[in-house]
Amino acid sequence: QPVLTQSSSASASLGSSVKLTCTLSSGHSGNIIAWHQQQPGKAPRYLMNLESSGRYSKGSGVPDRFSGSTSGAVRYLTISNLQFEDEADYYCDTWDSNTRVFGGGTKLTVL
């Protein structure tokens, strides 16, 4: 089954940009992934799904500041013009015919 690896933490300054990574395990570099945001004390929220081609499709109401990209087995979530409300945990997930797996999550701090 696929394994997703995320950095445990990241930080960036208000108004700057940050690029979070999600790396797919060997043999799964073609998988579609989804990115989710979980603000403190809240349920997760779907942000986008991201294909191996780099094409992405965002959920309803997701600001333009959020974008996705791909390089090989690595899927990126870029957040531009960081706002304090972007401080949250970010999870990627993927699936195959038998299972669905989440990455360990990245805690983003906005300085």
Added chain:
Amino acid sequence: EVQLVESGGGLVQPGGSLRLSCAASGFTFSSYWMHWVRQAPGKGLVWVSRIKSDGSSITYADSVKGRFTISRDNAKNTLYLQMNSLRADDTAVYYCVATFEYWGQGTLVTVSS
């Protein structure tokens, strides 16, 4: 407006049972794969189980196989999770999720004596 509303959580003793429900509205429930995902206190998201739109395909995480049963009633737009032989490490907030797109607000299950 899409809504997923979980219910049925609570405090249960080890070895006990609970049945979670998830009431869906605002989208065509019968067209979506549905999932249960859980989150232990202070930990990350963990997938638990999924069921195909028509109920014809079901899979479980190894950690719950044989103890949990997922089901759905498309006429009632409701997803269920029957949890038996509960253990302390099943303590978590349980979320229902439509494909990867729509999340409920979660219901807390605490397994403790």
